[in-house]
Amino acid sequence: MSRRLHSRIAAVVGILGCLTAAACAPGSDSGPPPTNSQQSAPPVTDPSTMGEVTLTVWDQEVRGGQAAQITKLNDEFQAKFPNITLKRVTRSFDDLGKTLKLALSGNTPPDVFEANNGRSDMGAYVKAQQLLPLERYEAAYGWDKRYPESVRKYSSYSPDGKTFGAGTLYGLPQVGEVVGIYVNTDHLRQAGLQPPTTWEELQTSLATLKSQRPGEAPLVLGNLDKWPAIHLFGPVQAQFTAPDAIRKLGFGQPGASWVTPENTNAAQTLVDWVDQGYLDKQANGLGYDPAWQAFSKGKGSYLVAGTWLQADLSKAMGDKVAFVLPPPSPAAGAKPVSTGGTGLPWAVSSKSQHPDAAAAYINFITSSDAMKVLAQTDNLPVADTTQQTAPAGLGHDVFTAFGTVVQQDGLVPYLDYATPTFSDTLGASLQDLIAKKKTPQEFLATLQQDYDSFVAKNG
């Protein structure tokens, strides 16, 4: 009996030893990335000459306007180029992000896909050389002429994945996003106010609205999911901190600091708003969707949120709602600056067998004609925005706002882009700040620690 026990122990130890052997490092079995031998030749840009090709496309265009635009564009593409078949796989945003990581490290990744441009997704893919650099196609199709630099930087990384916001283009987005203020025009009219055009006007209007509607906080925020307050803090920070500093902080580039008087002022503003009752103390317990739904039913007068809510709010509130950019920022020379960027960029796998066809497809769904289709289906096109006929009412406000902020180079990145862990850190810290569990100094110190440790590790 004891011999059997000994042999069993030996077997278990042997298995454990084998498993922990350094030779079996995880990730080493995916092999070196393929070198694309066609890299030096100019790319083929006419899909009709590419022969029979099947492209596997993974996307998350599942909601209303998104689904409408991609279906229309896909149909047009396949009608125009019958030799190319599109095999489309759709998932929700969350699901796509999680499954894409696994798929790209496998042997048959999708050819074209929408990749989240943050560091933990696109940054990781670039570092592992799983994405095809798109500079050849950028030059061949003239994307650099139609897409301003301020938009292209959101899909750009250095080839080693360390620098975000500069370097080589790895993806091309279709839609743009910007965070602004949705204004309940009814409430403002009743209080005798106009939508604010300066920061002081915004502050005094908050006081007026609070006194006229005592039971209700004029600023609506639903922060249960941890990330919505990031979209409130971004524009507020932009009032105090120069855009270049915000870009360094937001893209996780070295050379900036969170612990500055300007950022402290921004954090203090949020705390003051909670103290004065402009921001509801209960915000940490309210969900994001219930929050904007409450706003659409008339609770609260200002909702600081992004252009993605345009379709829903327009449907719910009709002409009682307007969208304005945050007031011009004194820190940026009286230019409008706001958090924003692009929708998910479309990228190509480095292991794709048909890179030219993939790039041609991406070119088709981002062409000027495609931008018209996007505008017609209630989306915000990222290029040629001002040339589109915007839908009436709220859609018009949104288009104008985005066009303006891009023209004036006023887009600053979503702050959770900064490091792979920043989304959690900033989300939790903002909850702490709003609940007064952290002072502005402690809040900024936490952010600085995350930023510092990442920059040190990243080099």
Add this chain to the structure above:
Amino acid sequence: MARGVARPSTGPPGEPRSVGWLYVLPAFLLYAGFLLFPLGRATQFSFYDWDGVSVGTWAGLSNYAEILTDDTLRNAFAHALVLMLFFAVLPLGIGLLLASVLNRAKVRGLGFFRTVVFLPQVVAMVVIAVAWRRIYDPNSGFGPVRGWLGDYGLALPAVGLIGTWFEAGLVTVLLLAGMGRIPRELYEAARLDGAGAVREFRAVTLPSVRGEIAVALTLTVIAALKTFDLIYVTTKGGPGTSTLVPSYLVYDNAFGKGQVGLAAAIGVVLTLLIFVISYLINRIGDSEAAA
């Protein structure tokens, strides 16, 4: 067939014991493939720093050291233990009370009440979490318990309360089944000796259902410690870090932050913790039953 020399046999007569492995093989292959192999691989990952995409680098025990030293990670395990109180201890108290009342009072429609009490177990946890999130909504929720999910002190008890509601039914049904097996003579004997309801409960009912209590505790404790979907749908570990639990950290680190090694280490520690606690519960349960 008898041979010339008798083989010294140490076991029972018949086929050699190792033939038993052949009977077990099909199920064992499934078990090994879907449980043992992933467990082994996860243990292997826990010794590396890996972002899930490029090649991992050897990290030794540093992931485990981080679990011991990092405040957030340690607190997550503490939160899991608090949830254990709400998922296991509270339902046990409620279950004992409810089961003994239902058993003793011989209510009409016992089957109906049993079903209703057990119903939460049948609903998917994600659905339960969505419904309770509505109940806790500050604007449109249920009066007295509105807005708890945003309160730093009340968020974890709020989530725990959902667990209590969820598990109370299971415990009640288990205990009812156990109490149904108790022979009537024991109760009569106790009554003859002058025992009231409470004395009866302590002397007759409670010792007889120790086995069921051990089972109920094991199931509920495991459910408490591995809770993920509830936290993910209601608070995502917020507000701040006040409702973070180890299983949510595993998901977040592996798929959100690209720290697969740390996630694997948290998973391994959680597995060991659940194993130890279940073992202790069953040791206590068994020893009492044997005594």
